[in-house]
Amino acid sequence: MRREMDELFGDASDRGLVGGRGRRGGFTPAVDVFYAGDPPRAVVKADLAGIDPSDVDLEIRGRELVIAGIRRPQAADGRVYQQVEIGHGPFRRVIGVGADVDADGARAHYESGVLIIELPLVAPVAVGVPIENTR
Template sequence: MLRFDPFRDLDRLTEQMLGVPAGSARAPRFMPMDLYRSGDHYVVHADLPGIDPGSVDVSVDSGTLTIRAERSARTEQSVQWLASERFTGSFMRQLSLGEGVDADRIAATYENGVLTVTIPIAEKAKPRRIEVEVRTEQNVVPGSAEQAQVTTG
């Protein structure tokens, strides 16, 4: 008697892509994120669904922003896995920060499985307008052509 298993092809594909048997703990390959500039700050949104907020660590060292998080493996020993596609283990992402950011004011929040890191732009790196001084008096240098015309004219 043949038994139909709709997940067999999915498991085989998972094994080929990840190089590990389906249903076993796998090391995460990536942490999906968006990065954009909004006004005077940069924003990072990193997807970390199912992550314990206590395991999330955001740090800055020597111009590198590091995001770490961990998802623990499920411990049910008496279950028969039909599909196991969620990565477990440690996630890490690093971003190089330019000199134009204010590393002391970086803030992070975690809500609904999304970590948001706000990176302010340093005051010295913000564009600024330079005031143009307008002079109304003409300075005449003695012995110049303008002075010669005034005295001879």
């Protein structure tokens, strides 16, 4: 139930007022999802600035894409911060795609701090239904 509430309200309970940090620590990356192309595909863009792509895991489960990873804190190197707004720590987003996905055709690339995931959608299969004559 918690996951459904998080998806409905955009995981608002985890977002603090500053820097996207929440009560559970870490942060929640912003995500855009749109549909494009022929053949159709879902495109998911996740704002992962400052995160090494090797620290990110992607998993497709049915009609859901799971993006999980960690944003590591920068070394303090003797700095004394006046203000800290950039969240760090573990994150996990579950994005409902709304259609069946061809997991074998999924592709992802990291460009200028944005992870772009393309998920080909499986075309629905039309199945004829015979009509019985009961006379």
